[in-house]
Amino acid sequence: MTVFRIAPAVADAFPGTLIAVVTATGLRGREPWPHTVTALEELEQQLADGSWTPADEADPRIEAWHTAYRAFGTNPRRIRPSVDALGRRMAKKGGLPRINPAVDSYNAVSVRHGLPCGAFDLDHVTGAVDIRHADGTESFTPLGEPDTVETPKPGEIVYADSEIVLTRHWNHRDAHRTRVTEDSTRVAFVLETLHADRDGDLLEVAADELQGLLAPHARQTAVHYLSPQQPQATA
Numbered sequence: 001m002t003v004f005r006i007a008p009a010v011a012d013a014f015p016g017t018l019i020a021v022v023t024a025t026g027l028r029g030r031e032p033w034p035h036t037v038t039a040l041e042e043l044e045q046q047l048a049d050g051s052w053t054p055a056d057e058a059d060p061r062i063e064a065w066h067t068a069y070r071a072f073g074t075n076p077r078r079i080r081p082s083v084d085a086l087g088r089r090m091a092k093k094g095g096l097p098r099i100n101p102a103v104d105s106y107n108a109v110s111v112r113h114g115l116p117c118g119a120f121d122l123d124h125v126t127g128a129v130d131i132r133h134a135d136g137t138e139s140f141t142p143l144g145e146p147d148t149v150e151t152p153k154p155g156e157i158v159y160a161d162s163e164i165v166l167t168r169h170w171n172h173r174d175a176h177r178t179r180v181t182e183d184s185t186r187v188a189f190v191l192e193t194l195h196a197d198r199d200g201d202l203l204e205v206a207a208d209e210l211q212g213l214l215a216p217h218a219r220q221t222a223v224h225y226l227s228p229q230q231p232q233a234t235a
Contacts, residue, residue, distance in 0.1 A: 001234050002122050002188065004226055007132035010157060011228035014068060018196035019131070019226040020207035022189040023122075023235040024102075026219025029182035033101035036213050039108040044095045054087030055114030062087075062114065064194045065171075072133070072157050074169045082171045083116040100182045105213040106189050113206040115191050115199070116171040120159075120178040122186040122235075127162030129188075131170075131226075134158045140165040141176045159190075188235050189214075196227060 004021055011017065046052035055062050057076075062084050069076035076084070086107060090096050096107050102119065110117035120129070136154035141164070152158055152165055159166040166175045171192060180187055191206050193199040207223050215221045224233035 003128040004233050005130050006231040015228050016195045018193050020191040021224045021235045022210050024214045024218040024221045025186050027185045028217045036105045083110050086111050102180050109206050109210045117191045119180045119189045121184040124178045125161045138165045143174045143176050146176050
């Protein structure tokens with residue numbers, strides 16, 4: 001079991017935060033995931049026929065993350081929130097990349113609902129996961145760059161376990177060590193909003209949708225919620 005916690009300083013700075021932690025155990029990433037394939041293809045067809053477009057930075061869901069990034073010292077047009085970058089890529093290329101079924105599932109849910117989503121292979125997480133401000137001494141190795149080591153800036157919001165930083169700039173980029181692969185069997189997916197009062201229902205719909213894509217290919221799935229009022233969950 002892995003504990004997820006929102007640090008008091010983050011809760012104070014962003015009191016509307018609501019995070020869904022969707023867990024899947026016994027995940028089978030090497031079998032066909034037809035519902036995920038269909039979800040991606042439907043999104044791409046809707047984009048092609050003009051009936052749907054990804055949320056952009058003018059959308060309140062994305063704008064809220066730009067405001068948050070600026071608050072902790074990150075330029076969101078140079079270092080974009082994950083959902084912003086993903087939506088821009090899809091709008092430009094007409095589709096989403098195919099990585100592996102679990103990642104493809106959360107990418108589809110993220111861009112459909114305009115909410116950041118990431119994931120951690122829990123077998124490579126050490127101790128609890130804290131959402132907190134960096135102190136400037138931590139190390140971070142970006143996804144896909146195993147020989148690179150970065151140091152988050154003091155005050156930057158990160159996900160971190162007891163050894164390393166798992167995400168930079170809250171949700172801009174994930175770490176290489178906890179990346180989700182076809183062989184990951186115990187995974188936590190996180191969906192986030194900074195405005196629970198406005199988008200809490202949307203977050204719940206997105207979490208249910210993601211759980212629905214995962215459940216046929218897992219032994220067990222569950223959804224937990226983190227907020228300033230409930231700052232800890234065991235997943």
